[in-house]
Amino acid sequence: MANPHAGEVTLTLNGTAYPCKLTLGALAELEAELQTGTLIDLIDRFDTGAFSSRDVLALCVAGLRGGGWRGTSADLLTADIAGGPVGAAQAAALLLARAFTPVA
Template sequence: MANPFAGQVEIVIDGRPYALKLTLGALAGLEQSLGNASLVDLVKRFEEGRFSAGDILSLLVAGLEGGGHDLRAEDLARAEISGGPLGAARIAAQLLARSFALPEGQG
């Protein structure tokens, strides 16, 4: 079960639940996978609804890595994600928001 207070988000892949989290190492890997774009660019794309399937996949893979899971992009691309593509987009957006938001009363 994912702990939202620790920045975790739950995803169900092929019927199995996983806790996703963006750790510093996972964020560094995500930055590398984005190429010329920055994390700020990624956040803006999600805020503006201009994100791509590649953005979603990269975020989910980084979250899986940060959560201690060894699923790769190739595995995730072939997997059944609960909620389908729209569910995956919602989970990716939640993960991004939880990773960069201060807990209630901390800002």
Template sequence: MANPMRGEVEIVLDGQPHIARLTLGALAQLEARLAEGSLADLVRRLEEGRFSSGDIVAVLVAGLRGGGWGGSAEDLLEQQIEGGPLAGARAAAQLIALAFRDVT
């Protein structure tokens, strides 16, 4: 079960639940994969609704890897996300929101 206080989101792939979270290492990997090159640009695109499916895949892969999953973007593309593409987009947005929330 995911713990949002730890920045965790549950993502079900091919019927198997996985915990995703954007650790510092996962964020560094995500930033390296972004076309625009910064997390601030990605957050801005998400807020403005200008994100691509590639952005969603990159966030999900980074989060899943931060949660211990060993797969790649290609692996994720071959799996069924429970709830479909919209659930994937929601999980990606939730991961970003939890990673940058102010807990003070």
């Protein structure tokens, strides 16, 4: 089970639940993958609903990698994600929110 206070989100792929977390390394990989703007630009796209499926995929891969998953974007392209595209987008948005929410 994911710990939201540690910035974790659960993403279920092919019936298996995986922990996701945007670690510093995962965020660096995410920036390199997106190659457009900054993380603030990405956050703005999610805040305004202007995010792309590429944004969702990149965030999910980064979060999965931060949680210890060793797959690739290509692996995620063929995976059955619980909740479909909406579930993936919700997980991606939660990852961003939890990564940048201060913990008291």
